[in-house]
Amino acid sequence: MPMLRGLWRKLFSLKTTLLLLSLLGFFFILGTIFPQGETLARYAQAGGKYIFFVKHLGLLHLFTSPTFLFIVFLFFLNLFLCSYQRLKGLLSRRPRPAFQRAELLREPFSRALFLRLHSPGGALQVETALKRAGFRRLRFHYQSPQCQRFVAQRGLPLKEISVFSHFCILLCLIGFVVTHLGAHEGEVTLYPGQSKDLNTLELRSFGPFGPRVNGLSLKLEEFLIEYSEHAKLDYPKDPHERLKRALDIGKPLVTFLPKPAPEGMTVKDYISRLVALKGERLLQKVDLEVNKPLTLGGVIFYQMAYEQSFDLLINGHPSLQGLSPEKEFTLPDHEGTFSIDYLTTGVLYLADGRKEEVVASGPLYHQRANASEGSKPTKVGMLTAESPFELNGLSLTLTAFKQGSVLSYRYDPGLGLLYLASSLFFIAMTVRSWGRRYTLRCLVEEEEGHGMVSFALASMGLTAKPEAVMERLEKALKEEAIFAKRRQWDEERRVL
Amino acid sequence: MLLYQGLLDQKVLLLSLEIRLFWLVVGLYLLSLLFHLLYFFEPTPPKWGKRATKLLLMGALLHTMVIFLRTIEAQRPPFQTLYESLSWFAWSGVVTYLFMKRKWRDIFASGFMVTLVALLACLYSLFVLSPEITSLVPALQSGWFLWHGILAFMSYAVFVVAASVEVTCLFFRASKNVASRYGLPSASLGLFRKEASRLILFGFPLLTFGIISGAAWANEAWGRYWSWDPKEVWSLITWTVFALYLHCLSLPKWRDLPASLLNLLGFICMIMTFVGINWLSKLLGIPSLHAYA
Numbered sequence: 001m002p003m004l005r006g007l008w009r010k011l012f013s014l015k016t017t018l019l020l021l022s023l024l025g026f027f028f029i030l031g032t033i034f035p036q037g038e039t040l041a042r043y044a045q046a047g048g049k050y051i052f053f054v055k056h057l058g059l060l061h062l063f064t065s066p067t068f069l070f071i072v073f074l075f076f077l078n079l080f081l082c083s084y085q086r087l088k089g090l091l092s093r094r095p096r097p098a099f100q101r102a103e104l105l106r107e108p109f110s111r112a113l114f115l116r117l118h119s120p121g122g123a124l125q126v127e128t129a130l131k132r133a134g135f136r137r138l139r140f141h142y143q144s145p146q147c148q149r150f151v152a153q154r155g156l157p158l159k160e161i162s163v164f165s166h167f168c169i170l171l172c173l174i175g176f177v178v179t180h181l182g183a184h185e186g187e188v189t190l191y192p193g194q195s196k197d198l199n200t201l202e203l204r205s206f207g208p209f210g211p212r213v214n215g216l217s218l219k220l221e222e223f224l225i226e227y228s229e230h231a232k233l234d235y236p237k238d239p240h241e242r243l244k245r246a247l248d249i250g251k252p253l254v255t256f257l258p259k260p261a262p263e264g265m266t267v268k269d270y271i272s273r274l275v276a277l278k279g280e281r282l283l284q285k286v287d288l289e290v291n292k293p294l295t296l297g298g299v300i301f302y303q304m305a306y307e308q309s310f311d312l313l314i315n316g317h318p319s320l321q322g323l324s325p326e327k328e329f330t331l332p333d334h335e336g337t338f339s340i341d342y343l344t345t346g347v348l349y350l351a352d353g354r355k356e357e358v359v360a361s362g363p364l365y366h367q368r369a370n371a372s373e374g375s376k377p378t379k380v381g382m383l384t385a386e387s388p389f390e391l392n393g394l395s396l397t398l399t400a401f402k403q404g405s406v407l408s409y410r411y412d413p414g415l416g417l418l419y420l421a422s423s424l425f426f427i428a429m430t431v432r433s434w435g436r437r438y439t440l441r442c443l444v445e446e447e448e449g450h451g452m453v454s455f456a457l458a459s460m461g462l463t464a465k466p467e468a469v470m471e472r473l474e475k476a477l478k479e480e481a482i483f484a485k486r487r488q489w490d491e492e493r494r495v496l
Numbered sequence: 497m498l499l500y501q502g503l504l505d506q507k508v509l510l511l512s513l514e515i516r517l518f519w520l521v522v523g524l525y526l527l528s529l530l531f532h533l534l535y536f537f538e539p540t541p542p543k544w545g546k547r548a549t550k551l552l553l554m555g556a557l558l559h560t561m562v563i564f565l566r567t568i569e570a571q572r573p574p575f576q577t578l579y580e581s582l583s584w585f586a587w588s589g590v591v592t593y594l595f596m597k598r599k600w601r602d603i604f605a606s607g608f609m610v611t612l613v614a615l616l617a618c619l620y621s622l623f624v625l626s627p628e629i630t631s632l633v634p635a636l637q638s639g640w641f642l643w644h645g646i647l648a649f650m651s652y653a654v655f656v657v658a659a660s661v662e663v664t665c666l667f668f669r670a671s672k673n674v675a676s677r678y679g680l681p682s683a684s685l686g687l688f689r690k691e692a693s694r695l696i697l698f699g700f701p702l703l704t705f706g707i708i709s710g711a712a713w714a715n716e717a718w719g720r721y722w723s724w725d726p727k728e729v730w731s732l733i734t735w736t737v738f739a740l741y742l743h744c745l746s747l748p749k750w751r752d753l754p755a756s757l758l759n760l761l762g763f764i765c766m767i768m769t770f771v772g773i774n775w776l777s778k779l780l781g782i783p784s785l786h787a788y789a
Binding site: 014015017018021022024025028029031032033036037063185228229230231233235239242243246249252253254255256258266267268269270289290291292293300302303304350351352408409410415418419422423425426429430433434462 | 500503504507508509511512515516519622623624626627628630631633634635637638694697698700701704705708711712713715716717718719720721724726729730732733736737739740743744746747750773776
């Protein structure tokens, strides 16, 4: 039984928390050294080391491994029990205050004042002074007419807020579990004019919660890429040259080299113009962009990527159909392989504010047949849609160009809980760290119109200023004693 | 074409001015560092310390102008590229140190580390990185960019200053007789060390916001609030280490040297999160969604 009790105490001990946090930290570090979610074959192919240990210790799937999940479970248990114990402590009846003067005066922020008090009732005067200093009484012990004790507090309830913030971490962990068990994601590719019935998406429910996609469909009207004009910066790479230029006042440090399209273009945005329908009824028209997802029936759609397809006419004949960027192909009477990079097409926003349509064009690359491994293909020219390109007697024309949007979708039942729990956690933790609270222990020892008031102040929180509060307390107590003296004189004069 | 050429000429002028001012900032930080070094050899009277602080202040003011210029040129917050991020990081660290210094006027020792870190960051930017101003890529075009960036960097700056205070205290702990010559008699040493914990108490919520806002932003941009991306995980490691530090302060046996070591470990983790992960990702061939950051 003592062993069980010891083990029980260890479960909510702060030292256990330190140990568990350290273990979690260790796993996190390992997880940044080995690429998580990767297959062993691809890891080995990429030149990964220590294959034996990686395989048998499951280092590529650390965060879903039983060991890691067990540590997280222990952390959850520790956090829960710790928070529960602290909450129990806060809610339970506290023992009667029994501190003595010597004990109080050992504290760093403590004073003993000898004051004229209106006796009996000196304790009431002290309490009035404490109230004026912003304190409210928590506990009071009347030992005798000559001896009373107060515990008073001022400021935010930081201990309670701290417990609350720890419970919020628990809610976050629950949210992660709900995500792990219930979240589902996938991809859908749409070309302009195509629509997708959301019922056909691979989605699953999580208990009573699930996506509500009956009758909903999504249609792509247009996929657009926006570009902005970009001049290349001409600036030396050599550090000495950079310093030399900086010291050469009177000459420009940098120059810009305007580049023609498509080199002088950078992607500004990807836009999928979508129409959401319920049956035949239009629900909404929306421009889906990166950072502007669309929520439909509880499922969130994101702009993930795009894909292209085109045909290549050789000497006017439809020879190569359904090509895609970077897919290798061969040309008659030419050795090696060819490929066309992603075509640039969309709207270009010029630096002077004008807009220009960009006709689909992309570079043509050639890889020699006997090229060594790792050698890069050579650019042989730029192909523009519907414009013939001459290559060694062959006329190549890009045609039937199509561009589709790749949307990712995700259903996550844990998301709402996570947003709420993390926001509450952040607010509570910030208030706990930056707020302030003062706890005052006060001993009043009275004797015939005089009293020794001893007090000690403990503070919590970043913005706590115990020195200033001590001054304020002392001032409030002395003022109350002076008031008491004046009130007593008034009473004595009235009697006379 | 003429209008475009005019725009390019304006860019050349502004960027040249900005880079030259940045070099001047580096010069001031370098001088400040040298004066801090001289202060270590001749702490009394603290003339070298005072001069070092004045130079640091001048450098910070000029650095503010550089950042302001950058913001105007780029028409966005200036912490997209590594060049901009390092400049912002250096500036934040120096400003945080100067702010903390208001309370500890006679203590100059901790300025050395802050100035060194700021100087190294600025030198790396100027000598190695491209100062090119790039438009925001689609993934960065979000309201989160501003707040995630500002508060995360503010937390980094606070941790740099906390680490410098801790290093100073550890150094003088070992040689208490020397400490009083540097404005830190025994009574003040404990209070000065407490400043490190106060700084971490201030910076910890900022780091927490950085992680939470980063997760919310990732959810909006990529559809997943957590991908176990190396940068995300290192920020979590940093958070865990500082959480350990704060919990250690509650345990009497752990609040002294162990807590100090955790503070320094947290600083190293912060550096790893900020710049080390770019290097680690390249070294180990692990792709990171944060590769541009």
